[in-house]
Amino acid sequence: MAASIPDDIFFASITEINQKLKAKEFSAVELTKAFCARLEQLGPRYNALALGLRDKAVKAAKDVDGDLKRERYRGPLHGIPFGAKDLLAYAKHPTTWGAKPYAGQVFDYDATVLKRLIKGGAILTGKLAMVELAGGPSYRYASASLTGPGLNPWDPTHWSGGSSSGSGIAVAAGLVTYALGSETSGSILTPAAFCGVTGLRPTYGLVSRHGAMALSWTLDKIGPLCRSAEDCGLVLHEIAGADAEDPATAGKSFYYAPQFARDLKEVKVGFAPVDFAEWADPAARPDFAKAIETVRSLGVQLVETKLPEFPYGPVIGTIISSEASSIFEPLIQSGNVDQLADQKQIAGLKAGLEIPAKDYLKAMRIRSLMQEGLRTLLDDIDVLLAPSRLAPAPKITQPLDRPSSDRPTPKERGLTALIPAGNLAGLPALSLPCGFADGMPIAIQLVGRPFSENLLLTLGKFFQEKTDWHKRRPALSEPRA
Amino acid sequence: MSRQPETRNQKPETKLTRRALVAGLSTSAALLAQAPSVPLPSNPDEELKAVKDAIQQTSQQLAKFDLPMSTEPAVHFRA
Numbered sequence: 001m002a003a004s005i006p007d008d009i010f011f012a013s014i015t016e017i018n019q020k021l022k023a024k025e026f027s028a029v030e031l032t033k034a035f036c037a038r039l040e041q042l043g044p045r046y047n048a049l050a051l052g053l054r055d056k057a058v059k060a061a062k063d064v065d066g067d068l069k070r071e072r073y074r075g076p077l078h079g080i081p082f083g084a085k086d087l088l089a090y091a092k093h094p095t096t097w098g099a100k101p102y103a104g105q106v107f108d109y110d111a112t113v114l115k116r117l118i119k120g121g122a123i124l125t126g127k128l129a130m131v132e133l134a135g136g137p138s139y140r141y142a143s144a145s146l147t148g149p150g151l152n153p154w155d156p157t158h159w160s161g162g163s164s165s166g167s168g169i170a171v172a173a174g175l176v177t178y179a180l181g182s183e184t185s186g187s188i189l190t191p192a193a194f195c196g197v198t199g200l201r202p203t204y205g206l207v208s209r210h211g212a213m214a215l216s217w218t219l220d221k222i223g224p225l226c227r228s229a230e231d232c233g234l235v236l237h238e239i240a241g242a243d244a245e246d247p248a249t250a251g252k253s254f255y256y257a258p259q260f261a262r263d264l265k266e267v268k269v270g271f272a273p274v275d276f277a278e279w280a281d282p283a284a285r286p287d288f289a290k291a292i293e294t295v296r297s298l299g300v301q302l303v304e305t306k307l308p309e310f311p312y313g314p315v316i317g318t319i320i321s322s323e324a325s326s327i328f329e330p331l332i333q334s335g336n337v338d339q340l341a342d343q344k345q346i347a348g349l350k351a352g353l354e355i356p357a358k359d360y361l362k363a364m365r366i367r368s369l370m371q372e373g374l375r376t377l378l379d380d381i382d383v384l385l386a387p388s389r390l391a392p393a394p395k396i397t398q399p400l401d402r403p404s405s406d407r408p409t410p411k412e413r414g415l416t417a418l419i420p421a422g423n424l425a426g427l428p429a430l431s432l433p434c435g436f437a438d439g440m441p442i443a444i445q446l447v448g449r450p451f452s453e454n455l456l457l458t459l460g461k462f463f464q465e466k467t468d469w470h471k472r473r474p475a476l477s478e479p480r481a
Numbered sequence: 482m483s484r485q486p487e488t489r490n491q492k493p494e495t496k497l498t499r500r501a502l503v504a505g506l507s508t509s510a511a512l513l514a515q516a517p518s519v520p521l522p523s524n525p526d527e528e529l530k531a532v533k534d535a536i537q538q539t540s541q542q543l544a545k546f547d548l549p550m551s552t553e554p555a556v557h558f559r560a
Binding site: 140317344348369371 | 521522528529533536539544546548554
């Protein structure tokens with residue numbers, strides 16, 4: 001590690017580092033070299049690093065130092081080191097999608113989100129590990145990755161969550177200041193919750209996916225994993241907006257503006273007590289209960305609610321399987337699909353080619369009604385509040401498609417299907433660390449109307465002004481000699 | 482999206498707004514979403530069979546969900 005960079009900097013917010021760069025407490029090159037060394041040293045220990053980018057990062061940092069010397073500031077991300085999930089194309093460097101069949105894949109262009117961040121002066125220090133093919137239709141084990149299972153910095157015998165595993169790990173362990181991930185159904189919220197960092201899933205269409213691996217055209221979103229809600233706002237500000245290269249972009253921009261937040265007394269937050277009191281892991285319930293009270297103390301109106309009844313699981317499963325198998329048909333037909341690490345993923349991709357059109361269309365027609373149902377629910381309620389995940393991270397050897405406990409299933413569903421429901425309806429979500437269960441992080445999620453990111457981020461900012469869960473750091477194991 | 486005109490075969494009293502339809506959907510949908518519990522497959526052939534069986538069960542669950550003819554899929558094509 002570079003001696004001139006104090007340890008606290010590895011866990012500092014974007015704004016804090018930006019101020020220190022401007023104050024010339026250290027140079028962008030010193031900062032970048034220190035982060036690169038840490039990422040190269042600790043990243044492999046947690047199976048978080050796909051590709052280090054030290055040389056390009058240091059070169060970019062020299063340019064930043066030149067800018068700072070001339071007092072040219074390109075924005076809050078100027079000079080800040082970040083990492084990107086390895087499903088984003090970065091020209092002339094390997095982009096593996098976390099999967100052995102694509103280990104040698106190189107693109108000749110940059111993903112739009114990377115172009116935007118780099119234009120804003122951000123420093124890309126590494127590509128981060130991920131679950132192979134972002135999870136494909138499904139997978140059984142945490143080991144479903146070219147780089148091995150994502151190991152949780154809070155306890156490496158536990159999983160990091162996926163599919164943006166390296167992104168969650170790298171932020172939690174202070175290997176980058178923030179990271180980009182992607183979500184089709186839970187791939188930002190899950191690693192954010194399990195690793196104790198803040199994750200934002202933007203509204204479908206707010207952020208361009210050009211240059212990102214496609215898993216499901218109608219569900220894929222790209223978003224940040226950061227130290228705080230405020231940092232998520234700063235990153236989203238930079239990456240959001242229309243892109244002719246991605247026909248799904250909605251043509252909307254995003255301006256992070258917490259100063260224009262509504263009076264929280266006017267904000268109605270819906271939650272289902274059964275989620276926290278019966279569905280949640282018993283060890284997580286005390287801190288979940290405190291989180292509800294903290295949200296209440298913000299002055300919002302808390303009301304009880306539940307999701308409209310729909311077969312969220314079968315619908316999202318059918319859509320992802322159908323779209324993923326179509327996307328990866330060449331991989332399946334070539335036989336190279338058998339090189340994947342997870343047998344369930346291999347079988348799921350093969351079998352997905354046989355899903356009849358009538359089932360895909362039926363799922364998409366039910367999805368129309370689901371969107372309407374959620375729109376109706378969110379006519380009266382501004383934000384939905386639920387656990388991000390009902391339990392902390394499982395052990396890395398545990399099958400992910402089997403229940404982790406034999407507790408009886410509660411009668412009411414509450415908001416427990418909020419991850420598939422929110423993704424099917426394209427709604428934004430923010431995951432906020434809210435405590436610990438058995439020594440592992442837990443989190444709540446806030447879900448709002450399409451393009452209501454500013455409200456979610458403002459609530460998140462106020463929640464984090466009253467709590468310090470997002471500032472907790474894992475005691476990392478010592479690097480190898 | 483529901484841009485289709487009502488068909489001649491529809492009775493006037495069956496005309497529902499999408500909002501009313503959503504509000505009145507059966508709670509049995511909750512049961513449809515529950516995954517069955519089966520032992521872990523031990524080889525690739527068993528795995529493929531298990532996935533195909535699951536897809537078949539999902540198909541049956543989707544088939545049980547009644548939809549009005551006018552409900553269009555949640556996809557958009559822009560010329």
